[in-house]
Amino acid sequence: MYYRIKAENLAQLYQKAADKFESMPAFATRQSAFNWTPVSFREMNNLGLDLATGLIDLGVKSRDHVGLFGDNRLEWMLADYAVQFCGAADVPRGRDISDDEIVYIVNHAGIEVAFVETIKLQNRFIGLSDQLPGLKEIILLDPKAEPASGVKKLWDVLDRGSQLRKQGDRRAEERIAGIRPDDLFTLIYTSGTTGQPKGVMLTHSNMTSQVENLPGYHNCNDRVLSVLPIWHIFERVIEMYTISFGGCTYYSSVLTLGDDMKNVEPTFMASAPRLWEKLHERIIKNIKASHPVRQVLFHIAYFLSKQYQNSLYYLYNKYLKIKPQAAWKHWLLMPFHAVRWALVMPWYGFFNAAVLERIRLGAGGSLKATISGGGALPIHIDRFFNNVGIPVLEGYGMTETSPVISVRSHDNLVVGTVGPFLKDTEVHICDQETGEVLYPNQNLPYDGKGIRGEIWVRGPQVMKGYYKQEELTAQTIKDGWLRTGDLGMITHNDCLKILGRCKATIVLSSGENVEPEPIEMRLQQSRFIDQCMVVGQDKRYLGALIVPVWEEFRNNGHGKMSDIELSQNEDVRKVIRREIKNMISPSSGFKSFEQIRDFRILPNSFQIGEELTNLHKIKRHVVEERYKSELSELYANGSSQK
Amino acid sequence: MEFTTQLLYAHDQILLAIMIFVIMLGMGASLTINDFKAVVRQPKGVLVGFISQFGIMPLIALGLATVLNFNPAFAIALILIGTLPGGTTSNMFTYFSRGSVALSISMTTASTMMALIMMPILLKLYTTGFTSQITASMQAAGETAEFIIPTGNIISSLVMVLVPVAMGMYLRKKSPGWAKTAEDTAGFVGILVILYLLLTAFIRHTSLFIQTPVTVYIGAIGLGLAGFFFGYWFSRLLGVYPLFQRAISLETGIQNGPVSFAVILLSFTEPVQSQMLWLAILYSTFIVITSSIITLHFRKKGRFDWDVYRNTHIHNRLFGKGYVTNYPDGFLHKRIADDPSQGTEPSQKRA
Numbered sequence: 001m002y003y004r005i006k007a008e009n010l011a012q013l014y015q016k017a018a019d020k021f022e023s024m025p026a027f028a029t030r031q032s033a034f035n036w037t038p039v040s041f042r043e044m045n046n047l048g049l050d051l052a053t054g055l056i057d058l059g060v061k062s063r064d065h066v067g068l069f070g071d072n073r074l075e076w077m078l079a080d081y082a083v084q085f086c087g088a089a090d091v092p093r094g095r096d097i098s099d100d101e102i103v104y105i106v107n108h109a110g111i112e113v114a115f116v117e118t119i120k121l122q123n124r125f126i127g128l129s130d131q132l133p134g135l136k137e138i139i140l141l142d143p144k145a146e147p148a149s150g151v152k153k154l155w156d157v158l159d160r161g162s163q164l165r166k167q168g169d170r171r172a173e174e175r176i177a178g179i180r181p182d183d184l185f186t187l188i189y190t191s192g193t194t195g196q197p198k199g200v201m202l203t204h205s206n207m208t209s210q211v212e213n214l215p216g217y218h219n220c221n222d223r224v225l226s227v228l229p230i231w232h233i234f235e236r237v238i239e240m241y242t243i244s245f246g247g248c249t250y251y252s253s254v255l256t257l258g259d260d261m262k263n264v265e266p267t268f269m270a271s272a273p274r275l276w277e278k279l280h281e282r283i284i285k286n287i288k289a290s291h292p293v294r295q296v297l298f299h300i301a302y303f304l305s306k307q308y309q310n311s312l313y314y315l316y317n318k319y320l321k322i323k324p325q326a327a328w329k330h331w332l333l334m335p336f337h338a339v340r341w342a343l344v345m346p347w348y349g350f351f352n353a354a355v356l357e358r359i360r361l362g363a364g365g366s367l368k369a370t371i372s373g374g375g376a377l378p379i380h381i382d383r384f385f386n387n388v389g390i391p392v393l394e395g396y397g398m399t400e401t402s403p404v405i406s407v408r409s410h411d412n413l414v415v416g417t418v419g420p421f422l423k424d425t426e427v428h429i430c431d432q433e434t435g436e437v438l439y440p441n442q443n444l445p446y447d448g449k450g451i452r453g454e455i456w457v458r459g460p461q462v463m464k465g466y467y468k469q470e471e472l473t474a475q476t477i478k479d480g481w482l483r484t485g486d487l488g489m490i491t492h493n494d495c496l497k498i499l500g501r502c503k504a505t506i507v508l509s510s511g512e513n514v515e516p517e518p519i520e521m522r523l524q525q526s527r528f529i530d531q532c533m534v535v536g537q538d539k540r541y542l543g544a545l546i547v548p549v550w551e552e553f554r555n556n557g558h559g560k561m562s563d564i565e566l567s568q569n570e571d572v573r574k575v576i577r578r579e580i581k582n583m584i585s586p587s588s589g590f591k592s593f594e595q596i597r598d599f600r601i602l603p604n605s606f607q608i609g610e611e612l613t614n615l616h617k618i619k620r621h622v623v624e625e626r627y628k629s630e631l632s633e634l635y636a637n638g639s640s641q642k
Numbered sequence: 643m644e645f646t647t648q649l650l651y652a653h654d655q656i657l658l659a660i661m662i663f664v665i666m667l668g669m670g671a672s673l674t675i676n677d678f679k680a681v682v683r684q685p686k687g688v689l690v691g692f693i694s695q696f697g698i699m700p701l702i703a704l705g706l707a708t709v710l711n712f713n714p715a716f717a718i719a720l721i722l723i724g725t726l727p728g729g730t731t732s733n734m735f736t737y738f739s740r741g742s743v744a745l746s747i748s749m750t751t752a753s754t755m756m757a758l759i760m761m762p763i764l765l766k767l768y769t770t771g772f773t774s775q776i777t778a779s780m781q782a783a784g785e786t787a788e789f790i791i792p793t794g795n796i797i798s799s800l801v802m803v804l805v806p807v808a809m810g811m812y813l814r815k816k817s818p819g820w821a822k823t824a825e826d827t828a829g830f831v832g833i834l835v836i837l838y839l840l841l842t843a844f845i846r847h848t849s850l851f852i853q854t855p856v857t858v859y860i861g862a863i864g865l866g867l868a869g870f871f872f873g874y875w876f877s878r879l880l881g882v883y884p885l886f887q888r889a890i891s892l893e894t895g896i897q898n899g900p901v902s903f904a905v906i907l908l909s910f911t912e913p914v915q916s917q918m919l920w921l922a923i924l925y926s927t928f929i930v931i932t933s934s935i936i937t938l939h940f941r942k943k944g945r946f947d948w949d950v951y952r953n954t955h956i957h958n959r960l961f962g963k964g965y966v967t968n969y970p971d972g973f974l975h976k977r978i979a980d981d982p983s984q985g986t987e988p989s990q991k992r993a
């Protein structure tokens with residue numbers, strides 16, 4: 001009943017899927033709410049072979065890097081099929097790529113042939129052509145647009161390949177046969193800490209190991225709704241996984257997601273935390289707007305579900321177990337939970353059926369599971385969805401591990417963790433300074449469970465390295481162990497819990513990576529700002545803690561006020577607000593998600609040995625700990641500020 | 643066993659009456675005119691359901707009453723329950739058991755209307771042996787009266803029960819929002835009142851539970867279970883789709899309990915009334931438990947063909963009415979292979 005294709009490389013995966021699932025729909029694109037166009041596995045495979053032959057005819061060689069710049073659409077997937085069938089690797093990026101990145105990536109990856117999605121993007125490439133000496137061919141994905149001279153249309157290349165194949169051209173098949181497991185299937189550039197993007201080399205065997213090892217029960221009855229950017233590794237692994245079990249991927253978008261969820265009734269979905277936050281917001285809003293009787297019923301249902309689930313988690317040892325539990329305590333609490341479970345069950349059953357089912361229907365009603373990744377899911381959202389009966393399987397990973405390191409499964413759903421490690425994957429928790437292994441370590445109590453440290457990973461999903469950056473690769477991967485730069489611990493029921501990052505990089509809940517240091521350096525250039533720290537890990541926007549230059553204010557009419565009085569002064573806030581707005585703006589080169597939306601003024605400056613290291617670097621975790629209340633206040637009324 | 647005290651006090655009877663009203667109103671609120679039309683569109687399913695509801699179920703009741711050697715009052719009550727139409731509870735259980743809700747609603751609608759004719763006929767037919775027993779014992783006690791099934795009263799009480807259903811349907815037409823609330827409330831009220839009656843019976847007549855012979859419990863539980871079992875296999879043997887089998891099974895086993903309360907209260911008198919009510923209460927209690935268990939079982943068993951049905955349904959919704967879903971060879975099992983949509987989408991039919 002649950003079948004998954006096993007393949008040595010992605011080209012083989014695509015072909016085997018066509019042989020197995022033939023005319024079942026593989027991808028569906030939305031024309032309007034109730035009008036979607038399906039493409040079957042067989043059609044996709046044939047189109048892919050045609051386009052691949054066209055590419056080979058254009059001069060694409062095995063192990064070439066082919067640019068693929070665009071967002072979710074069928075032609076993107078088709079281009080990926082073709083690139084894999086050529087034995088080449090794609091270098092993907094979305095439409096929001098900056099000019100600098102285009103120049104850097106195309107030259108660094110040595111791209112000769114590039115797909116671009118839209119006319120606008122095509123024109124940018126043409127405009128930059130002086131700086132792109134190696135780029136020979138541009139192919140336009142959008143079938144409705146008319147390309148500039150010298151630019152080819154995807155469907156023309158495909159038609160050419162189709163003609164060749166009719167004449168007996170079988171070069172694509174030869175290429176597929178020549179793919180080795182450690183050949184790259186993609187080269188993904190991620191924005192790095194040092195300014196220039198890093199090219200992450202991921203191999204066929206990286207991806208096929210993921211497809212094989214991901215936990216889950218799916219078959220060709222499954223419908224997968226796709227909303228993440230298609231070139232993001234998290235979305236790609238879901239795409240490959242979906243192909244392996246014969247499911248159909250329905251391309252949705254943020255704007256139409258609400259309707260699409262109801263019409264497509266997805267059984268499986270992957271998304272960043274932001275989406276679950278939005279969905280949660282909407283559900284709560286709907287409940288608040290509903291009939292008072294219904295509201296009461298919902299609260300009763302939710303309460304019962306919470307009691308029921310908590311006891312169930314306890315009985316199955318699936319609760320967030322950060323501390324070890326003594327055996328006597330366990331046996332003492334066990335009957336209590338068993339009784340609570342039994343007492344609540346019939347009531348839960350009734351309310352679950354009568355009330356919570358309606359909430360689930362709002363999300364289509366068929367979701368067997370959803371996966372959240374690309375950032376930490378706020379715990380209350382996590383609990384909410386699990387309590388209303390939409391299991392959220394939170395996962396953890398990074399582009400460098402293609403991407404899944406661990407994920408919660410149905411059989412191991414411990415809310416608050418990112419689940420057990422994937423099959424064949426080893427994880428160590430190591431001391432940040434010394435590199436000493438804290439877990440697994442027999443000399444420590446409980447083998448080192450419950451101790452925080454940096455997460456190191458070794459397994460079949462770990463990347464080959466950073467392209468043309470041996471030194472950086474050697475720093476990141478030592479003896480096969482990849483240093484993730486994330487802090488975590490192993491819970492006492494063998495799940496991984498993520499605790500933050502060693503590095504300063506801030507990952508917003510939208511999945512955007514932000515380096516705080518350049519922003520902080522820029523802010524400190526203001527004559528009013530002495531010290532500052534940018535925050536926003538897992539939040540929707542950036543915030544800042546600011547220590548002003550008090551003298552500036554004293555010299556400007558606030559002479560008699562103390563630091564503390566000044567820190568609460570409205571004029572000071574106004575000046576600082578204006579300064580931040582002026583300094584961190586798109587015109588000064590900052591992206592929209594790098595804007596500081598809100599800030600708090602601190603009365604005391606950061607001190608060496610306290611908040612600062614001897615080298616004047618901010619100890620971020622110390623600041624976060626010390627100004628906890630300011631930080632939570634900063635994000636408390638977040639939903640109103642957009 | 644004899645009832646020495648009255649089972650229900652006056653205020654309990656009022657409460658019961660309110661419950662019947664609320665539940666039947668909720669039932670009406672869940673129905674539309676289209677549901678009646680749907681009966682015509684699914685003739686096979688409705689027909690199979692009809693046979694199993696009015697043909698098999700009363701026979702099961704008669705058989706159980708005979709085999710378990712019930713006293714006449716319990717026997718008449720059991721047969722009465724066996725001839726009841728289906729209620730809306732079965733629609734909810736069908737929904738969660740991944741059965742065809744459309745069929746369940748059609749069957750409820752059809753059987754509620756048919757009950758006006760079928761119930762009196764069947765009751766008369768199957769209870770003659772037991773009524774003569776009562777008459778015999780009454781005459782032995784020196785009375786001259788004869789015990790007969792009050793057919794006229796039964797029909798009029800059925801009509802009275804249909805009044806709130808009609809009101810509910812009117813409510814649904816006027817205000818769908820309130821109709822939804824009425825529907826939700828009905829299920830909850832039903833469970834609460836049954837629990838209240840049980841609890842008060844437990845407090846007032848603790849001995850009642852012990853006095854009640856084990857065979858009566860077996861009958862009260864067994865009637866529903868046998869209904870599920872025969873409903874399922876009868877429809878399966880006739881080659882009905884799995885989705886429909888689950889709906890028919892639940893519809894057969896789950897009877898409209900409130901209607902039985904109404905009929906018993908309005909048409910029967912002591913000495914049989916209390917005993918009949920007691921059996922009806924026991925049946926209504928145990929049916930919630932047994933159908934929950936059956937539903938969970940069906941839900942698990944029916945996962946696969948439900949997924950297939952949903953998937954083809956959505957393909958037709960999004961890709962057009964004419965789209966045909968071709969599953970890989972050997973993926974579908976025999977019973978749904980020639981129509982994975984299980985009778986709901988014409989384009990998916992293979993044979």
